[in-house]
Structures are given as C-alpha cells and as structure tokens.
Amino acid sequence: MSLPFSPQSSLHQRLRVGLGTMLVPLIMLAGGALISFEGAVGSFEQQDSISRQALFPLAEVEGEILELTSVATHAQPTNTMTLQNYRRKQLVIKSQLALLSDYFQGQPTKFNSVQEIRRQWLEIARLCEQIFEATEPEQLANAKVQLSQRLQGILKNTQELNYRLIAFQNEANFDKARAVREKVRYLVAFISLLALALALLFAFYLSRSITDPLQTLAKGVEKLGQGELHHRITLETQDEFNHLAETFNLMANQLEQSQQDLYRLATLDGLTEVYNRREFNRWLLVEIERSQRGEHPVSLIMVDIDHFKRLNDTYGHQAGDLALCEVAQLLQREVRPGDIVCRYGGEEFGVILPKATSADSWVIAERIRLAIAEKSVVLPSQQHIDMTASLGVATYPDHADCKERLVKQADQALYTAKYQGRNRVHSAEVNECNHQINKLQRMLVKQGT
Structure with missing residues (x-):
C-alpha cells in the first residue's frame, strides 16, 4: 500500500487524506480537553483525599469530646458503664490525636496546635480519672467544674484548628484550580500549535504533490506552444497527473511526427x-x-x-x-x-x-x-x-x-x-x-x- 503523499498514491487518495487532516486539530483539541479534564478531576480528588486525612480524625476527636461532656457530667465512681465508655473514647481520642501529630509533622503551626490539644486532652484525662476515683462529694464537684472548663477549651482549639484546615483546604483548592487552569491553557496552546503545524505540514505536502505536477504540465504545454515539439514531460508519479503526462507525450509525438511529415512534404521530393x-x-x-x-x-x-x-x-x-x-x-x-x-x-x-x-x-x-x-x-x-x-x-x-x-x-x-x-x-x-x-x-x- 502506498503512502498518502508518495508518488505512487493517486490524487483521489491524497485529497481524501488532505481533507481528513483538516479534522486532526479538532480531534487533538478534543483529546487534549479530555486529558485536561481528567487531570483536573484527579488533582482535586488527590487534594480532597489529603484533606480527609486531617479533617476526619479532627472531626472524630471533636465528636468524641462532645460526647465526653455528657459522660463526665453523669460520671460516678461506682458507674461501671460510664467508665467503660470513657475508656473507649479515651482510646479513640488518643489514636486520632496521634494520627494528627504524624500528619502535621512537617507543618509547625498545625503541629503545635495538635500538641496543644494533646496537652489539654491529657489534663482532661487526668480530671476524668479524679472523677472516677473521687470519694468526697466536694472533690467530685470541683473535678467536674474543672473538667467542664477544660472541655470548653479543647473544643475551642479543635474548632479553630478545624476552621484553619478548612480555610487551608479552600486555599489549596484555589491554588490547585489555578495551577490546573494554567496547565490546561498551556496544554491547549501546545496542542493547538502542534495541530496547526501538522495541518500546515500536510497542506504543504498536499499542495506540492498537486502544484508541482501542474507546473510541469503547464511548462510542457508552454514549450509545445512555442514550437518545441521534442519536449517531453516526465513525472515520477503513478497518479492521474502521470496519465496526463503520458497523454501529453503521446500528443507531442503525434505533433512532432506530423510536423516531420509536413516538413518532408514541403521540402523534399516525394520520389x-x-x-x-x-x-x-x-x-x-x-x-x-x-x-x-x-x-x-x-x-x-x-x-x-x-x-x-x-x-x-x-x-x-x-x-x-x-x-x-x-x-x-x-x-x-x-x-x-x-x-x-x-x-x-x-x-x-x-x-x-x-x-x-x-x-x-x-x-x-x-x-x-x-x-x-x-x-x-x-x-x-x-x-x-x-x-x-x-x-x-x-x-x-x-x-x-x-x-x-x-x-x-x-x-x-x-x-x-x-x-x-x-x-x-x-x-x-x-x-x-x-x-x-x-x-x-x-x-x-x-x-x-
């Protein structure tokens, strides 16, 4: 099978390929847009996954502390069920705070906030232990008052950290969106230039494969019109232009032979x-x-x-x-x-x-x-x-x-x-x-x- 613009390809084939190349820029732009969209969605999903690693543990800590408020309020030294709930929540909060510490290890501001929450939690845990171990009513009441104050403080800190994380998430999403926009812009520009260059290249070869034989044919006709009947056209193609060149050469041969015959009749004695x-x-x-x-x-x-x-x-x-x-x-x-x-x-x-x-x-x-x-x-x-x-x-x-x-x-x-x-x-x-x-x-x- 011959290449689209090789001398062996037909003119019809070259025209079909040339018209087909006009769709190449649109196809490339569509493909680039799809790739950019997939990249943008993937980037936001990645950013959302990263944010979830911080927001979910913090939200769970906040929820457990809110529930701990009621637990601490009704806690009695002899209440086994309340103590078990407290122990379970203590383990959950401890593990989630450890995750947050590991996650914010390279971010000093957020890491310090988590450490402050951990310090407050240790104080709350100490007060809870006092409540469950208290023997005097007055001691129990003082511990509950202090626990309530500490719970309000830790909730305030967790909420502030949560707000900062959400703000950071929004800012990160904005930066990511801006980066994606720039990436898409450059990608679309690159694909457009590449598609344009490809289209121009195909157009150049298509025009050359048509205009060059036409110029050769026109030059041959001009020379024939000037009386150069010996001139012949040679095209290294196997297309319709080559058929025209062969027809032209056949016509030139006949004209040259006719001229020779006329010359012989006009100048030579017939016998x-x-x-x-x-x-x-x-x-x-x-x-x-x-x-x-x-x-x-x-x-x-x-x-x-x-x-x-x-x-x-x-x-x-x-x-x-x-x-x-x-x-x-x-x-x-x-x-x-x-x-x-x-x-x-x-x-x-x-x-x-x-x-x-x-x-x-x-x-x-x-x-x-x-x-x-x-x-x-x-x-x-x-x-x-x-x-x-x-x-x-x-x-x-x-x-x-x-x-x-x-x-x-x-x-x-x-x-x-x-x-x-x-x-x-x-x-x-x-x-x-x-x-x-x-x-x-x-x-x-x-x-x-």
Whole structure:
C-alpha cells in the first residue's frame, strides 16, 4: 500500500487524506480537553483525599469530646458503664490525636496546635480519672467544674484548628484550580500549535504533490506552444497527473511526427527524397548571400539524365523512377559534406556547392558523371539498363552576379554539354566585359555610392 503523499498514491487518495487532516486539530483539541479534564478531576480528588486525612480524625476527636461532656457530667465512681465508655473514647481520642501529630509533622503551626490539644486532652484525662476515683462529694464537684472548663477549651482549639484546615483546604483548592487552569491553557496552546503545524505540514505536502505536477504540465504545454515539439514531460508519479503526462507525450509525438511529415512534404521530393525545387531556390539564395558576406564563391551543378524520355517510353515509368532514385542517391554519395542536392524538375537535378571555385566544381561534376556512367539501373526483371548524364557548371560571382543568372548560366552550360554529344561536363563561359562591369557594380554597392 502506498503512502498518502508518495508518488505512487493517486490524487483521489491524497485529497481524501488532505481533507481528513483538516479534522486532526479538532480531534487533538478534543483529546487534549479530555486529558485536561481528567487531570483536573484527579488533582482535586488527590487534594480532597489529603484533606480527609486531617479533617476526619479532627472531626472524630471533636465528636468524641462532645460526647465526653455528657459522660463526665453523669460520671460516678461506682458507674461501671460510664467508665467503660470513657475508656473507649479515651482510646479513640488518643489514636486520632496521634494520627494528627504524624500528619502535621512537617507543618509547625498545625503541629503545635495538635500538641496543644494533646496537652489539654491529657489534663482532661487526668480530671476524668479524679472523677472516677473521687470519694468526697466536694472533690467530685470541683473535678467536674474543672473538667467542664477544660472541655470548653479543647473544643475551642479543635474548632479553630478545624476552621484553619478548612480555610487551608479552600486555599489549596484555589491554588490547585489555578495551577490546573494554567496547565490546561498551556496544554491547549501546545496542542493547538502542534495541530496547526501538522495541518500546515500536510497542506504543504498536499499542495506540492498537486502544484508541482501542474507546473510541469503547464511548462510542457508552454514549450509545445512555442514550437518545441521534442519536449517531453516526465513525472515520477503513478497518479492521474502521470496519465496526463503520458497523454501529453503521446500528443507531442503525434505533433512532432506530423510536423516531420509536413516538413518532408514541403521540402523534399516525394520520389527521390532530396530537396525539391522550392528548397533549391531557398538554399541557393542563402548560399549566395553567405558568399557575399564572406567573399567566397559558390558553385552550381545542373545534372540532366541523358535520353530519359526514351528510357521511360521503352521500359516504363517505373524504370524512370528507379533511374531518378539511383541518380539522387549517387549524387548524395559523390558530393562533399555540406553540399546540397536538389531535384530541379523532371530528370534534372541541381547541386549547390558552397565555397567551391570553378575548378573545384568541375572536378566534382566530372566525378559525378563518371559515377553515373558506371552505374546501371536494375529493373524488377533483373534487366540492367545503362545510363549517362550531362552536367553544366557555373560559379558565383565568376559567371553570374545573382541567383537567377547563376541558374541560367548553369542551364546554358548543361544544354551546351548535351549539344556537344551528352555524357560530358561543360563549364559556363565568362564574358570578361560583363564580369568586370558586374564586379564594379558590386564594389559601388558596398561603398554605398
């Protein structure tokens, strides 16, 4: 199973996870509130338990002393039941005071109060013993009066200690509530920040996982619109964007193939697959302009297959097409790198030779003539047909001062070669007077006069 924001996850999955993360802050806040509530309740329960350890023994001491008042009032030396009640209460009060002493061991003020109550209780216990041991009525009466006074004093002290404990309990509860409030505040703030950071992190990765492929797709479409049909989109994902990228690449392939087909139709001859007549005119003009800037020559060879009509009439148009293709391939093999082979029309070809002098172009033309003469066309019936060609050569600026005149001079040289018997190369003749005039005109144009 792929991770939510991995390249292998789908866009639907990422959107579902992204929307789900919007609930994360609410869930975390709810959880934090529940934890804070449980913590607050636990803190108050703990504080209440601690308080009970002091209040309950003190309340029991106070209750026993109140009951002891009636016991002491009716106490008689011979009353066994009253003595037993007193002994029981004495044990209870003694044990509870011991618990209070232990509990307030580290609290000097409260510990001293408990010690004072214990001292008073010892005095009360002594008076009670006197009452139960008294033999004289007067002695008994004095002991009861003193006991009543001592009981009032110890009750006053226990009540004061009880009030202090309750006040302390209230103050402790208030402090605890304030501490819990601060704790809850910090906890909620922390959870909120954590939830916000988590939501922002998920939002960042979600947006990047969507915007990055979209930007890549948009850039690809822009480049395609600018004519860069070779541009392809590569996405390291397995989602809907990858499907769009594959569709885009398929469309770009089809457009590039269509453009190549259109380019071939517009620039190449459909039969021989060399440049057509329109490209011949364009390339010749380009090379002449380049020749003018660089002051170097450019030559043109016009090639015409001898007796091509007879070949067509005798062996059929299929043989003629084979002959044209053979000559086109041969021309491409025999010329130099950078030379331009074109089909001028019918059985005639044009070869543009940049930076070739008249002598250079004549040598190349002769090499082409010999190669054609040595080549034979093989028909589907395995019949071999020999053929020859006539070639005319002209050079700019030796024989012409513009594209049209250069083509005309090469054509005239070609027809001269045919007139002289075919299967030969003829170079255009230089009219010295015209050549000097044309040269002077070019110099004046360069000087701006």
